[in-house]
Amino acid sequence: MTVLAIAEQSQGGFRKVTYEALSQGRVIADHLGCDLVALVLGAGVKEIASELAKYGADKILVADAPELAEYLIDSYTNVMTDIIGKVCPGVVVMGASTRGKDISARLAARLNAALVMDCVSARFDGQNLIATRPMYGGKIYADVMPEGNLKILALRPNSAPMVQSPKAGAVESVPVNLGKTCVTFIEKTMDAAKTELTEADVIVSGGAGMGSANFGILEELAALLNGAVGASRSAVDQGFRPHSDQVGQTGKVVSPNLYIACGISGAIQHLAGMSSSKVIVAINKDPEAAIFSKADYGVVGDVFELVPAITAEVRKIRG
Amino acid sequence: MEIVVLLKQVPATESNIGIGDDGVSAKTDNVKWIISPYDEFAVEEAIRIKEKQGGSVTILSAGAEKAADAIRTALAMGADKGVLITDPAIQSCDGLGIAKILAGALKSMSYDLIIAGQRAVDDDNYLVGTAVAEFLNIPSISFVVKQEIADKKIRCQRTVEGGTVTVESPLPILFTTQRGLNEPRYASMQGIMKAKKKPIDKKSLKDIGMADAGKPLTKIIRLTFPPQRKAGQIIDGESAQAKAAALVKALHEQAKVI
Numbered sequence: 307m308t309v310l311a312i313a314e315q316s317q318g319g320f321r322k323v324t325y326e327a328l329s330q331g332r333v334i335a336d337h338l339g340c341d342l343v344a345l346v347l348g349a350g351v352k353e354i355a356s357e358l359a360k361y362g363a364d365k366i367l368v369a370d371a372p373e374l375a376e377y378l379i380d381s382y383t384n385v386m387t388d389i390i391g392k393v394c395p396g397v398v399v400m401g402a403s404t405r406g407k408d409i410s411a412r413l414a415a416r417l418n419a420a421l422v423m424d425c426v427s428a429r430f431d432g433q434n435l436i437a438t439r440p441m442y443g444g445k446i447y448a449d450v451m452p453e454g455n456l457k458i459l460a461l462r463p464n465s466a467p468m469v470q471s472p473k474a475g476a477v478e479s480v481p482v483n484l485g486k487t488c489v490t491f492i493e494k495t496m497d498a499a500k501t502e503l504t505e506a507d508v509i510v511s512g513g514a515g516m517g518s519a520n521f522g523i524l525e526e527l528a529a530l531l532n533g534a535v536g537a538s539r540s541a542v543d544q545g546f547r548p549h550s551d552q553v554g555q556t557g558k559v560v561s562p563n564l565y566i567a568c569g570i571s572g573a574i575q576h577l578a579g580m581s582s583s584k585v586i587v588a589i590n591k592d593p594e595a596a597i598f599s600k601a602d603y604g605v606v607g608d609v610f611e612l613v614p615a616i617t618a619e620v621r622k623i624r625g
Numbered sequence: 626m627e628i629v630v631l632l633k634q635v636p637a638t639e640s641n642i643g644i645g646d647d648g649v650s651a652k653t654d655n656v657k658w659i660i661s662p663y664d665e666f667a668v669e670e671a672i673r674i675k676e677k678q679g680g681s682v683t684i685l686s687a688g689a690e691k692a693a694d695a696i697r698t699a700l701a702m703g704a705d706k707g708v709l710i711t712d713p714a715i716q717s718c719d720g721l722g723i724a725k726i727l728a729g730a731l732k733s734m735s736y737d738l739i740i741a742g743q744r745a746v747d748d749d750n751y752l753v754g755t756a757v758a759e760f761l762n763i764p765s766i767s768f769v770v771k772q773e774i775a776d777k778k779i780r781c782q783r784t785v786e787g788g789t790v791t792v793e794s795p796l797p798i799l800f801t802t803q804r805g806l807n808e809p810r811y812a813s814m815q816g817i818m819k820a821k822k823k824p825i826d827k828k829s830l831k832d833i834g835m836a837d838a839g840k841p842l843t844k845i846i847r848l849t850f851p852p853q854r855k856a857g858q859i860i861d862g863e864s865a866q867a868k869a870a871a872l873v874k875a876l877h878e879q880a881k882v883i
Contacts (some may be wrong), residue, residue: 440851615868
């Protein structure tokens with residue numbers, strides 16, 4: 307028995323969710339009394355692979371090929387299937403990033419594996435592995451028991467803790483069998499400066515009352531806190547922010563350390579999407595706004611006065 | 626262009642969801658049922674492709690009898706016909722089981738393109754569309770915000786963390802939708818009238834050549850409500866500046882998040 311953790315590299319480093327998946331994988335491997343093997347796919351990734359030993363990888367497999375430079379579903383599925391066939395893990399853990407959601411679905415179907423998608427935690431109840439995952443955008447949580455010889459956990463980013471536990475982590479290159487592929491890479495457009503909402507530690511979010519031009523004050527505060535800017539559905543519908551910024555049941559479900567809701571009334575769909583944030587601050591001029599019922603700290607007042615004042619105060623403590 | 630849209634009927638997103646007496650199923654009495662919003666993008670995109678290139682749009686769903694209402698709504702938007710796989714055995718299926726059933730139905734249908742929502746907003750599984758493609762042995766592209774079809778090839782722009790990636794594939798293919806792909810139309814009165822005459826073919830598992838729904842690989846053993854948040858403290862002050870200072874102090878010293 308082995309536990310396999312899939313690492314996700316991007317722009318020459320590992321995504322944070324890689325370390326979260328490894329840490330979760332380590333806990334499972336310790337319970338089962340087996341090795342944790344990490345797997346990295348990519349081009350020129352061998353140099354960074356040893357980094358994975360810090361988070362508990364006993365062994366690190368590297369599938370390195372120029373064709374794996376960009377993530378493509380069919381080549382990545384083929385290579386992973388091949389390696390899973392050789393490693394024979396009982397449990398595979400990966401991040402439920404865009405890529406993880408894509409590939410875990412393919413792998414589950416191809417390998418007839420029990421997949422718990424987008425889970426936020428995992429534990430053992432005796433022999434049984436049980437993972438918890440939100441449903442209905444976080445309105446309810448399900449404890450799910452995966453069964454069978456191969457179980458796949460796709461972990462929601464920002465949910466499982468990152469725990470360092472250095473292991474030997476010998477790096478080993480494995481042969482790359484690309485197999486039949488149909489999907490080809492054309493181009494990508496990345497905004498390197500933008501922090502991904504689902505991975506952000508701090509989110510400053512705005513509602514329809516902000517208006518398009520005024521999101522600047524939220525951006526300023528978010529930048530100061532190394533965070534990201536989110537938006538309510540109505541702010542997105544009015545074209546103030548791109549669709550990718552929408553927080554809620556039909557947008558992104560987020561759980562940052564700090565969520566600052568500015569001028570957001572708190573529709574049930576929005577609350578579902580951010581209620582698992584660790585600390586919630588609500589700023590709204592309407593003292594009856596539903597958002598206050600979920601907030602750890604509420605401030606009643608004008609967002610346009612309060613947010614710049616908060617930014618100035620944060621600057622003071624940041625020196 | 627023969628297009629099939631995979632559609633699921635789900636509780637409206639404004640619904641409060643309870644937990645059933647069995648502790649493992651969601652209580653959805655008295656909720657309003659809708660087309661899952663991401664599937665609605667799929668219906669809209671399929672109709673737009675048909676309007677441009679000709680062909681037909683078939684709506685395929687697996688679920689309860691009442692899912693016919695959601696199919697009917699899609700027909701009113703402009704889809705041509707519906708297929709509903711309905712069978713008591715479907716209730717116990719997990720996501721992979723549903724994908725097997727949909728793929729089983731698709732095996733006797735003709736398609737150049739299959740469009741599915743990235744996820745249904747009830748079980749949030751992000752699984753079914755991509756798994757259907759795998760069972761049909763065709764490529765898939767997920768989280769698509771823009772697509773273009775020419776010369777039996779499709780070029781899709783998909784969202785990834787911090788940007789977008791454009792990929793290309795020959796047809797047939799399945800792609801899943803991302804918010805931003807389109808703005809779904811409302812069914813017109815004329816569309817609603819026309820939809821009444823459009824066919825919805827109801828089939829059992831046996832009708833699509835499946836003996837049973839198979840054994841689910843994942844089992845929900847318990848549903849719980851997330852920890853209920855209570856309203857915390859209201860930060861008061863003489864001025865915006867005083868409130869801001871008190872808030873930042875609390876976040877820094879008490880909550881220790883900044």
